[in-house]
Amino acid sequence: MRGHDSVASRASASVGRSWRASVLAAAVLLATAGCGGAVVRLTKKGEYDEAIAKAEAMRSPPRGRAARSLATALSERGRHEQARGVLLADFRHGGDLRSLVALADLERTLGLDGIAASHYARAVDLQQDSLRGRADVCPLLRRRAAVWAAEGAGLAAERDLERARIICGEPTEPAAVAELQRLRALVDASAQGEVDARVARSQCGDGCEEADGQARRQARQAALERARKEGPEALRDEAARQGVQLPAEDVAAILVADARGRAGEALMTDDEVRGLVGEQRWTDLAPAVMSSDADLTAYAQLRLAAVMSDVPVTLRSRTGPGELDVWLARATEAAGEQGWRVLAWAGDVTGAELALSSQWRPRRAPVAAPSEAAGPSEPATTQSEPSSPSPALEASPTVEEVEGVTAPEHWTSRVEPTPQNLGALLLEGRLRTAAGQGERGLEIQRYVGARALARGTLQADARVADEAAWHLAHGRPWQAWAVASVSTGPQSQRVVAAAGTALRLAAAFCGGACQDDADRELVERTLGEAWVVEHEAEQVAVSQHHERPGAPIDACPTLGELLAPDATGPLSEALKTMLDGAQDPRRAVLLRRAIESDVGLGCAGRYVVPLMREHGFVASADALAEVLAHEATLEAPRALTVHAALAMVAGREQQASLLATAAGAASQEPARTWRDLARHAHATGQRELSLRGLREALMHTPGLHDPALEQALVLVGLAGIDRGWSMRETAAGADEPAAHVADLVARVEPARRFAVREQLARALAEQPWVDADARQRLAPALWPSPELEQAHAIGRAWVGLASGSPPALGPDDVGPMDLAAQTILVTLRRRNELAPGTEAFVDPAHMEALRLAVARHSRTFTLRWRMAIGLAAYGSPRARAQAATVLLEMAEPAMRKALLELLLEDLAVIEPGDAGDPAVARVREAVLLATPEDQLTVVFTLPPDPLGL
Numbered sequence: 001m002r003g004h005d006s007v008a009s010r011a012s013a014s015v016g017r018s019w020r021a022s023v024l025a026a027a028v029l030l031a032t033a034g035c036g037g038a039v040v041r042l043t044k045k046g047e048y049d050e051a052i053a054k055a056e057a058m059r060s061p062p063r064g065r066a067a068r069s070l071a072t073a074l075s076e077r078g079r080h081e082q083a084r085g086v087l088l089a090d091f092r093h094g095g096d097l098r099s100l101v102a103l104a105d106l107e108r109t110l111g112l113d114g115i116a117a118s119h120y121a122r123a124v125d126l127q128q129d130s131l132r133g134r135a136d137v138c139p140l141l142r143r144r145a146a147v148w149a150a151e152g153a154g155l156a157a158e159r160d161l162e163r164a165r166i167i168c169g170e171p172t173e174p175a176a177v178a179e180l181q182r183l184r185a186l187v188d189a190s191a192q193g194e195v196d197a198r199v200a201r202s203q204c205g206d207g208c209e210e211a212d213g214q215a216r217r218q219a220r221q222a223a224l225e226r227a228r229k230e231g232p233e234a235l236r237d238e239a240a241r242q243g244v245q246l247p248a249e250d251v252a253a254i255l256v257a258d259a260r261g262r263a264g265e266a267l268m269t270d271d272e273v274r275g276l277v278g279e280q281r282w283t284d285l286a287p288a289v290m291s292s293d294a295d296l297t298a299y300a301q302l303r304l305a306a307v308m309s310d311v312p313v314t315l316r317s318r319t320g321p322g323e324l325d326v327w328l329a330r331a332t333e334a335a336g337e338q339g340w341r342v343l344a345w346a347g348d349v350t351g352a353e354l355a356l357s358s359q360w361r362p363r364r365a366p367v368a369a370p371s372e373a374a375g376p377s378e379p380a381t382t383q384s385e386p387s388s389p390s391p392a393l394e395a396s397p398t399v400e401e402v403e404g405v406t407a408p409e410h411w412t413s414r415v416e417p418t419p420q421n422l423g424a425l426l427l428e429g430r431l432r433t434a435a436g437q438g439e440r441g442l443e444i445q446r447y448v449g450a451r452a453l454a455r456g457t458l459q460a461d462a463r464v465a466d467e468a469a470w471h472l473a474h475g476r477p478w479q480a481w482a483v484a485s486v487s488t489g490p491q492s493q494r495v496v497a498a499a500g501t502a503l504r505l506a507a508a509f510c511g512g513a514c515q516d517d518a519d520r521e522l523v524e525r526t527l528g529e530a531w532v533v534e535h536e537a538e539q540v541a542v543s544q545h546h547e548r549p550g551a552p553i554d555a556c557p558t559l560g561e562l563l564a565p566d567a568t569g570p571l572s573e574a575l576k577t578m579l580d581g582a583q584d585p586r587r588a589v590l591l592r593r594a595i596e597s598d599v600g601l602g603c604a605g606r607y608v609v610p611l612m613r614e615h616g617f618v619a620s621a622d623a624l625a626e627v628l629a630h631e632a633t634l635e636a637p638r639a640l641t642v643h644a645a646l647a648m649v650a651g652r653e654q655q656a657s658l659l660a661t662a663a664g665a666a667s668q669e670p671a672r673t674w675r676d677l678a679r680h681a682h683a684t685g686q687r688e689l690s691l692r693g694l695r696e697a698l699m700h701t702p703g704l705h706d707p708a709l710e711q712a713l714v715l716v717g718l719a720g721i722d723r724g725w726s727m728r729e730t731a732a733g734a735d736e737p738a739a740h741v742a743d744l745v746a747r748v749e750p751a752r753r754f755a756v757r758e759q760l761a762r763a764l765a766e767q768p769w770v771d772a773d774a775r776q777r778l779a780p781a782l783w784p785s786p787e788l789e790q791a792h793a794i795g796r797a798w799v800g801l802a803s804g805s806p807p808a809l810g811p812d813d814v815g816p817m818d819l820a821a822q823t824i825l826v827t828l829r830r831r832n833e834l835a836p837g838t839e840a841f842v843d844p845a846h847m848e849a850l851r852l853a854v855a856r857h858s859r860t861f862t863l864r865w866r867m868a869i870g871l872a873a874y875g876s877p878r879a880r881a882q883a884a885t886v887l888l889e890m891a892e893p894a895m896r897k898a899l900l901e902l903l904l905e906d907l908a909v910i911e912p913g914d915a916g917d918p919a920v921a922r923v924r925e926a927v928l929l930a931t932p933e934d935q936l937t938v939v940f941t942l943p944p945d946p947l948g949l
Contacts, residue, residue, distance in 0.1 A: 036058075036062050036063070036064075036065070036066030037066070038051075038054050039051050039054050039055045039058075039062055039066045039069050039070055039073075040065055040066055040069040042054060042069075042073075043069040043070070043072050043073045044069075048072075048073040048074075048076045048077055049073075049077070051069065051070065051073040052070065052073050052074060052077070055070045055073075061086070061089065061090075062086075062090075063090055063094045063096070064090065064094065064096050064098075064099070067086050067087065067089075067090035067094070067096075067099055068087065068090070068098065068099055068102050070083075070086050071083040071084075071086045071087045071102065071103075071106065074086065075106060080106070080110055083106060084103060084106060084107065084627075087099045087100070087102050087103035087106065088103055088627065091103065092630065097123055097126055097127055097130050098130075100119055100122065100123050100126075101119075101120075101123050101130060101131065103119055104116045104117075104119035104120045104123065107119065107596070108136075108140070111570065111597055112593065112596040112597050113140060113143075113597055113598075113599045114144075114595065114596050114597055114598045114599050114600065114601050114604075115596040115627065115628075116140065117140050117141060117143075117144045117599055118628070118631045118633050118634060119631075120137050120140065120141065120163075121141065121159075121160065121163055121633035122630075122631060122632065122633050124163045124166055124167060125163075125632065125633060128166050131167045132166075132167060133167070133168070134167055134168075135168055137164075137167055137168075138164040138167050138168040140599070141160045141161075141163050141164040141167075142160070142161065142164050142180070142183060143599055144157075144160050144599045144600055145157035145158075145160035145161050145164075145183065145187055146183055146186065146187075147599055147600035147602075147603075148160070148190075148600055148636040148639075149183075149186045149187045149189075149190040149191075150186070150190070151600065151602060151636060151637075151638050152190055152193065152194060152637075152668045152669075153190070153194070153635070153636035153637055153638070153666070153668070154187055154188070154189070154190025154191030154192065154193065154194045155191050155194050155195075155635070155666075156635035156636040156666070157187040157190060157191070157636075158187055158188075158191050159633075159635065161183070161184065161187060193668065194668045197668045197669070198668075201670075201700065216703055216705065217749060220242055220244075220749075223238055223242070224238055224239070224242070224244070226238075227239075228250065231257075231262070232253055232254045232256075232257035232258070232262060232263040233257070233262065233263050233264040235250060235253075235254060236254050236258075236263050236264055236268070236272075236276075237264065239275070239276060240272060240275070242752070243275065243752055243755040244278075244749075244751040244752050244755070245275065245276060245277060245278025245279065245280065245751050245752075245754050245755075246276050246278075246751075248280065248284050248285045248287065248288040248289070249288045250276075251276050251277060251280075251285060251288070251289075252285070252288040252289045252291075252292050252300060253292075254268075254276065255268075255273070255289075255296075255299065255300040255303055255304075256292050256293060256296045256299070256300060258299075258303075258341070259296045259299040259300075259331060259334065259335045259338065259341070259342065260296070260335065260336075260338055261335075261337075261338035261341060265423055266843060267341060267344055267345060267817065267841050267842070268303075268345075268817075269817045269818070269819055269842060269846065270303075270306050270307050270815060270817045270818035270819070270820075270821075271817075271818065271819050271820050271846075273303050273304070273306070273307050274307040274794070274820075275754070275755060277304065277307060277308060277791075278751070278753075278754035278755075278791070279753065279754045279787070279788060279791045279792075280791075281308075281310060281787060281791075282304070282308055282310045282311050282312070283310075285304065285308075289301065289304065293334075295330070295333075295334035296331070296334050296335075298326070298327040298328075298330035298331045298334065299327070299330075299331035299334065299335065299342060301327055302324065302327040302328060302331055302342075303345075305324065305327075306815060306817075306818065307818075309790055309793065310790065328342065328346055332355075337359045339355050340352040340353075340355035340356040340359070343355055344837060344840075344841045345815070345816075345817050345837075346815065346837075347815060347816040347835060347836075347837040348837075349431060349434055349435065349836050349837050349840055350435070352431070352837075352841075353428070353431040353435070356424060356427065356428065356431070357411065357428065359424070360411075360412075360415055360421055360424055360425070360428075361411045361415075362411060362414050362415060399413045399414055400413075400416075400451060402447060402450045402451050402454055403454075404450070404486075405446050405447050405450040405451075405486060406443065406447070407443075407447050408440060408443035408444050408447055410428075410432075410440060410443070410444055412425050412428050412429075412444050412447070412448055413444075413447055413448075416451075416455075417448055417451055417452035417455065417457050417460075418457065419457060419458045419459065422448070422452050422457055422459075422460065422463050423463065425444070425448045426444075426445055426448055426449065426463060426464075426466075426467050427840075428444055429441040429442070429443075429444035429445035429448065429467065430445075430467070430470065430840050431840055432444060433840075434836045434839060434840040438479070438522045439522060439525055439526045442479055442482060442483070442522065442523070442526050443526060445464075445467050445483050446482060446483055446486050449463065449464040449467065449483065449486050449487065450486040450487075452464075453486065453487050453489075460487070460489075461487050461489025461490070461491050461492055462489075462491050462922050464483060464484060464486060464487045464489070464491075464492050465484060465487070465489070465491035465492045465494065465495050465922060465923055466922060466923075467483050468480040468481070468483040468484035468492060468495040468496075468499070469495050469498075469844065469874055469910060469922075469923055470844060471483060472495060472498055472499055472502060472870055472873055472874050472910075473844030473851065473870045473871070473873075473874045473875075474834075474839060474844070474866075474867070474870055475502075475519070475863070475866025475867050475869055475870040476519045476866075476870075477499040477500075477502035477503045477506065477519065477869070477870075477873070478499075478503070478519045478520045478522070478523040478532065479519060479522065479523060480495055480498075480499040480502075481495075481496055481499040481500070481503075481523075481535060482523050482526070482527060482531075484496045484499065485535070491922060491923055494908075494910050494923055494924075494925045495910060495923060496542055497542045497543055497908035497909075497910075497925070498543075498873045498874060498908060498909045498910045499542075499873070500538065500539040500540070500541075500542035500543035500908070501543040501873050501907040501908055501909055501928065502869050502870065502872070502873040503536075503539050503543075504539050504540065504543055504902055504907070505869045505872065505873070505887070505899070505902060505907075506865075506866075506869055507539075508895060508898040508899045508901075508902050509865055509869070509887065509890075509891055509895055509899060510895070511892070511894065511895050511898070516862075519866075520532060542908075543907050543908050544905070544907070544908065556602070556603035556606060556932070557571075557603065558904075558906070558932065558935070559575070559607065559904055559932060559935040559936060559939060560904030560905060560906060560935070562575050562607070563575055563576060563579065563900075563904055563939075569597070570590070570593050570594045570597040570598075570604075571594040571597065571598065571603070571604045571607065571608070573590060573594075574587075574590035574591050574593065574594040574608065575594075575607060575611075577590050578590075578591070578611055578615075578940065579900075579939070579940065587615070587617070588612070588615075588617040588619070588620040589620065591608045591611060591612055591617060591620060592617075592620040592621075592623065592624050594607075594608050595608050595609075595624060595642065595646075596624070596627075600636065600638065600639060601634070601636075601638070601639040601642050601643070602636065602638025602639050602641070602642055603638075604642075605638070605639075605641070605642030605645065605646075606638075606642075606932055606933075606936075607932070607936055609621075609642060609645040609646060609649065609680070610683075610936060610940075610942055611936075611940060611942075612646075612649050613645075613648075613649045613680075613683060613684060614940075614942050614943070617649075618649060618650055618651070621646045621647075621649035621650045622649075622650035622651075622652070624646050625643065625646040625647045625649075625650045625652055625655065628643050628646070629655065631643075635666060636666070637663050637664075637666045637667035637668070637673050640659055640662050640663035640666060641660075641663045641673060641676055641677060641680075643659050643663075644656050644659035644660045644662075644663055644677060644680070645677070645680040647659055648680050648681055648684040648686055648689070649684055651684075653686055653688075653689065656681070656686065656689060657689055657692070660674075660677045660681075660689065660692075660693065663677065664677070664696055664700075670696070670697075670700040671697045671698075671700040671701050671706075672697075674693045674694070674696040674697035674700065675693070675694075675697045675709070675949055677689075677693040678690050678691075678692075678693025678694045678697060678712070678716075678947075678949070679693075679945055679947065679949050681693055682716055682719075682946070682947055683945075687716060687719060687720060690716045691713065691716050691717065694709055694712050694713045694716060695713070697709050698710070698713070705747075707756075707759075708948060708949060709949075710744055710747055711744065711756075711759065711760055711763060711948070712947040712948065712949055713740075713744070714740045714741060714743070714744045714760060715763060715764070715767060715946070715947055716947065717736070717740040718737055718740055718764070718767075718778070719767070719769060721737060721769070721774050721777060721778070734777075737777055737778055737781040738780065738781040738784070740781070741760065741781040741782055742781075744756065744760065745757065754791065754792075757782060757783070757788070757792055757795060758792060758794060758795045760782065760795075761782055761792065761794075761795030761796070761798055761799050762795065762798050763948060764778065764782075764798075764799060764802070765798035765799050765801065765802035766802070766946060767802075767946055768946070770799065770802045770803050771803050771804065772803050772804050772805065774803060775799055775800065775802075775803035775805065778799065779796075779799070782795070782799070783795075783796070794820045794821065794824075797809065797821075797824050798824070801824065801827065801828070806828055807824065809821060809824060809825060809828070809830070810825075810830060811825060811830060811831050814831075816835040816836075816837030816838040816841070816842075817837070817838070817841075817842065819838070819842065819846065819847050819849070819850050820849075822834075822835070822838065822850055823849045823850045823853045826850065826853040826854055826857050826858065827853050827856075827857055829857055829859065832858050832859050832860060832863075833854060833858060833860065833863055834847075834850070834854065838850075844870075844874065845874075845912035848871065848875050848876060848879045851867055851870065851871050851875075851879075852871060852879060852882055852883060852886070854867045855867040855868040855871060855883060855886045855887075856886055861890070864886075864890060865887060865890050868883045868884075868886045868887040868890070869883075869887065870883075871883035872884050872887060872909065872928060873909045873910070873928075874909065874910050874911070874923075875909075875911060875912075876911055876912065877911065877926070877930035877931070877934065878934075880909065880911075880926075880928055880929065880930070880934075881929060881930075881934040881937065881938055881944075882944070884903055884928065884929065884938045885937070885938050885941070885944075887899065888900070888903075888938065888941070900939055903928060903929060903935070903938060903939065904935065904939065906927040906928070906929075907927065907928045908925060908926075908927065908928075909925075909926050909927065909928045910923040910924065910925060910926065911923070911924050911926045912924075933945075
């Protein structure tokens with residue numbers, strides 16, 4: 001009995017405690033409800049401050065209706081971010097869907113359409129009748145569907161259209177019905193394209209990558225074999241296109257043909273010879289070279305000795321010419337009529353001109369002795385009698401008049417232009433310019449070009465465009481315009497447009513007319529001041545008139561449109577503040593608002609995320625990443641990429657990785673999306689995610705092959721060499737650099753390994769972490785044998801220069817055709833400008849790195865900015881962006897704004913065409929800053945992408 005009573009008493013006590021706890025909990029709930037009710041009542045009365053104070057005094061945050069009332073009170077007092085936080089917390093922690101809808105309504109009122117659309121869509125997904133009948137929501141969701149469809153995210157757009165149908169049903173008004181049908185057609189087409197892309201990516205089974213790689217290698221070999229059969233010129237072009245070294249027999253054949261002028265019209269630079277030789281030694285080449293024509297062996301030895309340190313050369317004698325001098329003399333004599341090419345390679349501009357003119361200059365006919373029966377002797381007539389058969393036989397004895405162009409008092413005016421001699425005649429004009437006779441050179445180029453055009457000479461327009469582009473590249477836009485204006489052909493007119501752009505850039509840089517404008521003065525002296533004044537009025541028109549290439553539909557505005565004076569909207573306001581208000585405390589808030597206001601998120605994110613990252617606005621990025629963290633309706637690849645990038649800036653590595661996976665999976669172009677994600681990850685220091693992004697991009701690349709991605713993988717893999725403990729202190733870490741480089745080299749055929757190592761060395765030289773210690777650890781990985789180290793003199797020089805060990809290179813060691821070594825010399829400030837032979841004989845398209853080095857490092861300020869303008873008007877997309885950056889760095893603060901306005905106009909410029917494809921024009925039309933990323937980097941002075949992606 002006693003035990004039974006004990007158990008009963010314990011049970012009674014337990015029930016009592018449980019009852020008291022329930023009563024206490026109920027009392028707390030009643031008290032809480034009472035406080036929450038007070039917040040609701042005070043808000044209804046308009047007593048917002050009292051309602052806020054009451055809520056802040058509560059032991060726990062208000063929930064449900066009270067939370068929404070508090071948000072209303074906070075909004076009425078302008079505390080919108082706090083109001084949003086209250087509503088978001090109530091939805092996340094309390095699960096009240098009405099708070100999510102209230103949050104979206106508040107954001108819509110604030111103009112934050114992007115985040116509001118996301119919250120509305122989330123509410124519909126959770127409960128379909130939560131927004132039933134809200135006709136104001138449907139246009140927003142349909143607008144987002146249109147944006148996403150234009151971006152290529154048709155499947156995500158379809159879901160937005162379905163959400164709008166659930167909320168509002170089908171429209172009945174004819175105009176609304178027609179508009180919705182147009183939108184559905186756009187969405188359907190975009191979705192079908194997305195599905196087709198996914199199907200295409202899934203069609204390759206096991207072994208496809210290997211088959212693609214084998215097919216690619218076989219195609220390259222077949223192209224080389226075809227070129228080999230066509231002759232040295234074709235083989236030279238194909239080797240340059242593929243970036244491969246050639247067997248010794250091919251190298252010797254091309255050099256011998258070059259000495260005879262049969263390997264192509266363009267002079268062969270030392271860089272080109274270096275690429276043909278690659279990682280071979282003199283012992284590999286000697287049998288083929290020395291078995292060639294004895295008279296031309298000297299030329300081959302001369303060219304190889306300039307790029308190979310192991311070619312045996314007797315030192316220069318103090319009492320007579322050295323072996324190189326002997327080879328030069330023998331090569332010049334053996335080349336005959338093409339001897340000018342040998343002299344040009346050696347830098348003897350005067351000798352080359354004399355040799356060239358002796359080949360083409362018309363000769364006077366011999367005058368017979370007068371006889372007694374004959375009358376007065378006739379004056380001698382001029383005729384073309386070259387010493388050996390050549391196209392100069394077609395030279396005319398008299399000067400031919402060409403409408404609008406004055407014939408120069410020069411022998412070129414008496415030679416009829418033909419396809420065979422047109423290049424040489426125009427080159428004579430270049431040589432006169434290089435010799436300081438710019439007026440005569442301009443007259444020659446204009447007259448020869450105009451005469452060739454009048455006679456319908458083959459490729460005349462392309463030749464004229466080449467000469468005009470040559471002037472443009474070297475910072476002489478007025479002379480470029482003067483030459484190009486003799487032709488109405490499409491290629492020449494492209495150069496006219498680019499010259500107009502260059503002149504406008506110069507005027508903006510100088511703040512008007514530039515002082516001591518030798519280029520303009522020369523044209524005024526040659527063609528008259530009236531000609532210059534007349535064409536000066538056309539600069540704006542011609543620079544804006546260009547062919548815009550077709551591009552996929554892009555719903556995003558350009559940076560120029562966003563920064564226009566009359567542009568409005570959150571994104572425009574944020575970008576203008578970032579550009580002009582360096583100390584404005586609202587910058588971070590405005591950038592965040594710009595993304596939240598963008599209905600698709602992707603357009604604003606393209607511009608805003610890099611600015612947040614560069615300026616360290618981590619808190620804003622973190623807050624925005626948190627708001628978006630539970631938004632399952634962000635299904636468009638661009639929106640997901642922006643969310644992932646925000647997480648990277650905020651340091652949310654796990655979230656960023658998950659979002660990157662979602663973005664890559666949703667993308668119609670996963671390789672491009674993963675490439676963008678890798679670039680963001682590398683810029684924020686997230687090495688593992690960057691490596692993953694690059695690997696994923698490579699996995700989605702046809703044939704698993706992309707040289708840029710493969711090199712970027714190595715650069716990212718080596719980026720921890722200066723600070724990673726494991727890479728410094730462990731045996732495995734010490735071997736890692738060699739493993740990365742070996743992996744890159746093993747991916748390519750042996751014939752391409754020289755080029756790959758050189759490109760990697762140059763890219764490493766641009767990495768900020770390369771120092772003396774890094775160089776010491778990288779060198780064995782890059783050049784694991786003495787033979788390879790010796791073959792890569794240029795690569796070693798760049799790495800040494802970047803890491804504090806500059807090469808012992810002087811001006812006397814470098815010839816005019818060695819562009820790579822000249823670039824190093826200019827960077828070291830041991831040479832101030834281009835050598836005359838380099839400027840006269842080398843195609844500007846082949847010397848972009850050298851031109852950029854002059855713009856950056858020359859001690860002559862005028863030469864620097866003129867070269868920068870020349871490169872901005874004629875160069876590859878990346879080179880143009882770099883030149884524009886240099887120009888802005890040199891500009892006075894007062895002129896910078898005018899320059900920025902011009903750079904944002906999408907001005908017409910030219911870029912080199914594909915020299916290996918005869919169907920492609922030699923110069924193509926382009927816009928100055930080719931991509932939105934280039935515009936953002938240049939205008940906001942962001943650091944360039946170190947991975948080269």
